[in-house]
Amino acid sequence: MGALVTLDLPDDSPMLGLPWIITFAPLGDSDEWEPVVCGPYERPHALALAEAVVAEEQLMAVVEPLVPALTPEEIRSEIAAAQLAAEDEAARTDEADLYGDFEDMIDEELELAAEREPVPEPLPAPSKEEVRAGLARIAKLLTAKGA
Numbered sequence: 001m002g003a004l005v006t007l008d009l010p011d012d013s014p015m016l017g018l019p020w021i022i023t024f025a026p027l028g029d030s031d032e033w034e035p036v037v038c039g040p041y042e043r044p045h046a047l048a049l050a051e052a053v054v055a056e057e058q059l060m061a062v063v064e065p066l067v068p069a070l071t072p073e074e075i076r077s078e079i080a081a082a083q084l085a086a087e088d089e090a091a092r093t094d095e096a097d098l099y100g101d102f103e104d105m106i107d108e109e110l111e112l113a114a115e116r117e118p119v120p121e122p123l124p125a126p127s128k129e130e131v132r133a134g135l136a137r138i139a140k141l142l143t144a145k146g147a
Contacts, residue, residue, distance in 0.1 A: 001054065001055060001056075001058075002027050002053070002054030002055075002057050002058050002059040002060060002061065003027060003054060003059075003060045003061070004047075004050050004051060004054050004060075004061050004063065005060065005061070005062045005063070006047065006050075006062070006063040006064065007064065007065070015065045016043055017141075018043075018065040018066060018067065018068070018141075019039065019040030019041065019042070019065070019066040019068070019138045019141065019142065020039060020040060020041050020042065020043045020045075020046040020047075020063055020064065020065050020066060021037055021038065021039035021040055021041070021046070021063075021064060021065075021066050022037070022038045022039055022041070022046050022049060022050045022061055022062070022063050023035050023036070023037050023038075023061070023062045023064070024036045024037075024038070024050075024053065024059050024060070024061050025059065025060050025062070026059065026060070027058045027059055027060045028058070039066065040066045040135070040138050041131065041134055041135075041138070042134040042137065042138065043063075043065075044123070044126075045126045045130065045131055045134050046063045047063055047123060048122075048123040048124065048125050048126055049125055049126065049131075050063050051122040051123055051125075052122065052124075052125035055122055068141075068142050068145050070145065
């Protein structure tokens with residue numbers, strides 16, 4: 001079984017409505033091949049497709065939103081926002097280190113959560129027709145941006 005990585009977003013996040021891509025890459029250092037990027041998909045389809053692939057393969061799948069930027073300024077704005085978020089995360093981690101071993105605390109919390117929650121079943125992979133319908137909705141979304 002492989003690994004699936006994605007953003008944990010609140011239910012009202014505007015990013016949920018964006019197109020999403022999947023990047024498949026080797027899980028370990030023993031394999032060396034170029035990552036494969038697939039998409040865009042609607043988020044539920046991307047997650048289900050990624051789960052279906054990593055359930056049977058030793059791969060890593062990263063599911064992330066595709067930001068439809070139209071100008072260099074929009075791209076720079078997205079980069080600045082990502083950099084700011086990374087700085088905030090680093091500051092929170094540094095602050096946590098002042099009060100103990102943050103990693104041990106997280107590991108314990110994850111173990112307790114795993115004991116309480118049943119293992120979720122992977123979502124069924126969408127059919128070709130469902131993916132095509134999602135692609136049509138994404139095309140409409142992308143062509144409407146900035147209009």
